[in-house]
Amino acid sequence: MPEPDELDDLLDRELPRLPMLSAPQRLAPRVMAAIRAKAAAVTAPWWLQSWLAWPLYARAGLFAAALLIASIFFSGGVLLDDQVSRYASQNPLANLLGDFAAIGNAIALLWQKIGQPLFLTRIVVCVALYSVCVGLGTVMFRVATREKVQ
Amino acid sequence: MIDANEFEVFVKNYQDMVYTTAIRLVGNPADAEDISQQVFLKAYDHFDDIRSSGSTGGWLKTVARNLSLNHLSRYRARWRFFSEMNNEESEMEYVDSLAAPDTLDRSLMEGDYREMLNHALVKLPPAQRVPLVLFHMENLAYEDIAAHLGVSLSKVKTDIHRGRAALKKYLTPSLRGDERWEEKHNARA
Numbered sequence: 161m162p163e164p165d166e167l168d169d170l171l172d173r174e175l176p177r178l179p180m181l182s183a184p185q186r187l188a189p190r191v192m193a194a195i196r197a198k199a200a201a202v203t204a205p206w207w208l209q210s211w212l213a214w215p216l217y218a219r220a221g222l223f224a225a226a227l228l229i230a231s232i233f234f235s236g237g238v239l240l241d242d243q244v245s246r247y248a249s250q251n252p253l254a255n256l257l258g259d260f261a262a263i264g265n266a267i268a269l270l271w272q273k274i275g276q277p278l279f280l281t282r283i284v285v286c287v288a289l290y291s292v293c294v295g296l297g298t299v300m301f302r303v304a305t306r307e308k309v310q
Numbered sequence: 311m312i313d314a315n316e317f318e319v320f321v322k323n324y325q326d327m328v329y330t331t332a333i334r335l336v337g338n339p340a341d342a343e344d345i346s347q348q349v350f351l352k353a354y355d356h357f358d359d360i361r362s363s364g365s366t367g368g369w370l371k372t373v374a375r376n377l378s379l380n381h382l383s384r385y386r387a388r389w390r391f392f393s394e395m396n397n398e399e400s401e402m403e404y405v406d407s408l409a410a411p412d413t414l415d416r417s418l419m420e421g422d423y424r425e426m427l428n429h430a431l432v433k434l435p436p437a438q439r440v441p442l443v444l445f446h447m448e449n450l451a452y453e454d455i456a457a458h459l460g461v462s463l464s465k466v467k468t469d470i471h472r473g474r475a476a477l478k479k480y481l482t483p484s485l486r487g488d489e490r491w492e493e494k495h496n497a498r499a
Contacts, residue, residue, distance in 0.1 A: 167478040170423065175446035178428050183329035184343055188321045191350040192314065196349070 320361065321350050327367060328374045334443045335378035336467030337432055345381060349374045375448055379458055382440060385410050423481065430480045441466045 206214055214222075328349050333342035352373055355359060360366050431439065438461065444450045445466075456463045 168474070168483060170481070171474055171477060172425055173447075174424055175431075175442075176449075178424050178431070178447070180326045180330040181333060181428065183346065184339070187329065187343055187346055188318060189327050190343075191321050192318055193348050194351060195314070195317070195354055196346060283476075299498040 314355065316361075317354060317357060319367075320357075324367065324370050325350075328370050331371055333432060333449065335375065335440055336449065337434075337436055337439060337454050339379060342378075345377045348377055370399075375444075379440075381435065384458075420434055426481065427477065432475055434473055434476060437456040438469050438476065441469045443471040445470055474482070 204211070206218065211222075325346065329342055329346045332349075333339060334347040336342055336345065349370060353370060360369050383414065400484070434442065441455050444455045444458065445452070450458070452463055452466050454468045459466070
């Protein structure tokens with residue numbers, strides 16, 4: 161039977177000299193496909209790329225538009241002062257915006273009274289269930305490994 | 311502009327080395343493949359610098375090693391938790407879980423310890439495999455390994471010792487039936 165130090169010598173000698181393992185055949189095609197996809201993404205127009213690749217003015221414009229839409233939906237009534245209201249009565253588009261504002265106010269009211277408490281309740285339930293899963297998993301693992309050792 | 315054919319040849323020349331580095335550290339073929347892809351994507355970004363360099367292989371190996379360690383560090387809390395639960399009995403189970411040498415392919419039975427070691431090494435638990443690979447194959451010092459893995463020096467030495475012990479236990483049954491080994495051993499006796 162080999163002596164322990166002979167095995168130690170064998171490991172010291174052979175471990176650094178172990179042959180390389182063969183990479184999967186699909187690795188090279190995968191790499192080339194990823195490079196082609198990356199190159200195609202870079203040459204695409206900016207509006208077809210991810211938001212992070214957009215120029216600053218486009219991002220600022222999108223942000224401003226989002227703010228405008230949000231403000232119309234959630235506080236539309238506040239934006240419409242007397243002068244705008246008078247204008248709105250003459251302009252069909254402004255009438256439409258006023259309708260959107262009314263809908264936005266109704267949605268905001270619903271959120272305050274019903275949506276928010278429900279949303280918070282769901283968050284609490286999810287956190288509680290996750291904690292239970294983590295706790296049960298830990299207990300089961302410890303029981304399983306303790307039984308194996310015995 | 312990088313020539314696609316030239317880069318594809320480059321990938322095929324170095325893919326075994328990169329993949330081997332990754333799989334010996336992460337132990338999982340799918341993860342090793344993902345890491346290998348990332349290595350070559352980085353190589354593509356720096357191809358003009360590295361293609362004419364004399365240390366292309368070293369650069370790729372270093373990137374593969376770092377990406378593998380980054381990958382492992384994301385799961386380090388998980389496998390460190392499990393490695394601390396391990397004990398002597400679990401190490402015996404590791405040896406038993408590997409195919410016994412007499413059930414391996416005939417090519418492995420013909421005294422090719424290296425193939426057996428390759429097989430056993432990838433199957434080691436990560437806590438033992440990673441420091442062992444970094445020490446024996448990446449030629450890092452104990453202190454560097456401890457720094458990379460964020461563990462103490464004594465833990466590195468303990469884990470390497472355990473990994474070597476597991477490999478020795480796996481090798482011993484196969485060497486007992488090896489004629490070349492027996493000849494050499496009997497000659498010494």
